[in-house]
Amino acid sequence: MAVEGVKTAIGLMSGTSMDGVDAAVVNTDGERVFGFGPAQTLVYDGSFRDRLRAVLGVDPETGEESRAVAEELTLVHAETVGRLLGDNDLKADAIDVIGFHGHTVLHRPDKGVTRQIGDGARLARETGIPVVSDFRAADVAGGGQGAPLAPLYHAALARDLDKPLAVLNVGGVANVTWISPDGGIVAFDTGPGNALIDDWVRETEGQAMDTDGRLAHQGAVDEDALAQLLDDPYFARDYPKSLDRGAFDPVPVKGLSAADGAATLTAFTAAAVERAVHILPAPPDRWLVCGGGRRNPALMAALRGRLAARVEPVEMAGWPGDALEAQAFGYLAVRSLKGLPLSLPATTGVARPTTGGVLHQPDGAQG
Numbered sequence: 001m002a003v004e005g006v007k008t009a010i011g012l013m014s015g016t017s018m019d020g021v022d023a024a025v026v027n028t029d030g031e032r033v034f035g036f037g038p039a040q041t042l043v044y045d046g047s048f049r050d051r052l053r054a055v056l057g058v059d060p061e062t063g064e065e066s067r068a069v070a071e072e073l074t075l076v077h078a079e080t081v082g083r084l085l086g087d088n089d090l091k092a093d094a095i096d097v098i099g100f101h102g103h104t105v106l107h108r109p110d111k112g113v114t115r116q117i118g119d120g121a122r123l124a125r126e127t128g129i130p131v132v133s134d135f136r137a138a139d140v141a142g143g144g145q146g147a148p149l150a151p152l153y154h155a156a157l158a159r160d161l162d163k164p165l166a167v168l169n170v171g172g173v174a175n176v177t178w179i180s181p182d183g184g185i186v187a188f189d190t191g192p193g194n195a196l197i198d199d200w201v202r203e204t205e206g207q208a209m210d211t212d213g214r215l216a217h218q219g220a221v222d223e224d225a226l227a228q229l230l231d232d233p234y235f236a237r238d239y240p241k242s243l244d245r246g247a248f249d250p251v252p253v254k255g256l257s258a259a260d261g262a263a264t265l266t267a268f269t270a271a272a273v274e275r276a277v278h279i280l281p282a283p284p285d286r287w288l289v290c291g292g293g294r295r296n297p298a299l300m301a302a303l304r305g306r307l308a309a310r311v312e313p314v315e316m317a318g319w320p321g322d323a324l325e326a327q328a329f330g331y332l333a334v335r336s337l338k339g340l341p342l343s344l345p346a347t348t349g350v351a352r353p354t355t356g357g358v359l360h361q362p363d364g365a366q367g
Contacts, residue, residue: 005029007096007337008037010084010129011330012077014103014118016172016245017194017209017292018052020044021080024323025095030334033156039323040084042076056105057246060117066105070117073103077118078126092128099333099357100133107146107244114146124360132333132357139343144350145242151177151187151347152335153328157319159183166284167314168303169325170194170293172245174269177347178280186281187347188239191272194293195245196265204258213298216266219259228252229268235275240349262298269293270302277307287311290324333357 006029013022021044025037044052051069060066077100085092102118120133136146154167154177167177172195178186194209201210210216229252234241248268253261277283286309293299294313304311314321332342336357343350359367 006034007334008094009097009099009330009333010081010095011099011326011328011333012080013101013326013329014073014077015291015325016104017198018044018049018172019292021077022323022326023080023084024320024326024330025084026327026330028156028331028334030331030338030340031156032159033331036320036323036327038084038088038090039320039326040080040087041322042080042083044076048072048076052103055117059106059113060115066117070102070119071122073117074119074122075126078123081127081129095129097330097333097337098123098127098129098131099135099329099331100131101135101329102133104245107242109140109145109147109242112140114140120358121360121364121366124362125364128362130362131360132336133360134358135329135332135336135342135356138356139348139350139354142350142352142354144343144348144354145240146348147242148175148177148187148189148347149332149342150175150325150328151185152342152344153331155179155183155185156331157317161317162285164282164284166280166287168273168287168289170269170289170291170299171325172198173243174273174291174293175242176273176276176280178284180281185344185347186239188241188276189243190276191235191243192248192265192269193291194269194296196248196250196268197262200250200253200261200265201258204261209292210262210266210296210298213266213296215259215262216298219257219261219263221267222253222256222260222264225252225256225264226267226271229264230271230275235272238279240345240347242348266296266298267302269299270306273303274306283309285309288314288317288319290314290319290321294321
C-alpha cells in the first residue's frame with residue numbers, strides 16, 4: 001500500500017576521494033526511509049580525475065578552469081543518472097527528484113565559504129527530472145560549518161537500532177554521527193579519512209589507493225611521525241567542526257618508506273577517530289562504518305584496535321554501504337522539497353535547524 005508523501009529520489013555524490021559518481025534510489029517521506037532502490041557508480045577516468053584535482057582549493061567563482069570542469073562534472077552526473085535508469089528499466093517520470101551534491105572544491109566554513117561545483121539547472125534539463133542542488137550554502141550563511149549533512153539520514157536509518165550508536169563515514173575526510181538512546185544527534189568531522197592515504201600511495205606507488213590495505217600491512221607505524229600528525233589544534237576543538245580535504249599537511253611522513261608511510265597515515269585516520277570519542281556525549285556501544293574506508297582491512301583493524309566497542313561495516317545493519325552517501329542526498333532533497341531541516345545546531349553549529357537546497361525544474365524554472 002502506498003504511503004502518503006513518500007517520494008522516489010535519486011541521490012548523487014562525488015566525494016572527496018574523487019573515485020567517481022555514486023547514484024542511488026531511495027524511497028522516503030523525508031523523515032522515514034521506506035526502501036532502497038538500485039544504485040550505480042560511474043568511475044572517473046584518470047584524465048578527468050586529474051582535472052578535478054587541479055581545481056581543488058580554487059574558488060569556482062573566479063577560476064575559469066573550474067567552470068569548465070564543473071560543466072564536465074555535470075554531464076558525467078547526467079550520464080550516471082541515465083545509466084541508472086536505463087540499466088534498471090526505470091523511466092524518468094518515475095523519479096520525483098534528484099539530490100545533486102556536486103563536488104566540493106573549497107570548504108572554509110570559518111570564513112563563511114563552501115563551494116561545490118556542478119550545474120543543477122543543467123542537470124535538470126539533461127535528465128528531465130527536478131533537481132535540488134546547493135545543499136550547504138544556507139547552513140554556512142546561518143553560521144554553520146556546512147558539514148556533515150548525512151547525519152539526519154543516518155539517524156533515520158538507525159531508528160530501530162540499539163543506542164548510543166556511532167556511524168563513521170570514511171571518505172576522503174572522516175566524519176561521525178553519534179545518536180543517543182532518545183534520538184539526539186551529534187556530528188562532526190573526526191579528521192582525515194582516505195585522502196592522505198590515497199595521495200601518499202599515488203605519489204609513492206603510482207596507484208589510486210592502498211587496495212585492501214596491502215601496503216599499510218607491509219609497513220610499520222612511525223610513532224614520532226604519528227605524534228606530529230596528531231599535534232594539530234583541530235583535535236582539541238569541541239564540535240561542531242568540519243574539514244577541507246587538504247586540511248592536514250602530511251610532511252611528517254616524508255622520508256618514510258612507501259609501506260611505513262601508508263601504515264602511519266592509516267594509523268593517523270584511526271587515531272583521529274579515537275580522539276573524537278573523548279568529545280562525544282558518551283562512548284558509543286557500536287560503530288557502523290560506511291564509505292570506502294570500510295573496505296580497507298588495515299584501516300578497519302586499526303579502528304578495532306583503538307575503539308572500545310564493536311566496529312562493523314554498515315552492511316551488518318542491513319544498510320547498503322556503497323550507496324549510503326548518495327542515498328543521503330536523495331533523502332535530503334525530499335526534505336528540502338518539504339521545507340524540513342537539513343542541518344541542526346548539534347550537527348553543523350548552525351544557529352537553528354535550517355533547511356536548504358535550490359530546486360531546479362527541467363523547464364528552467366527555479367524553486
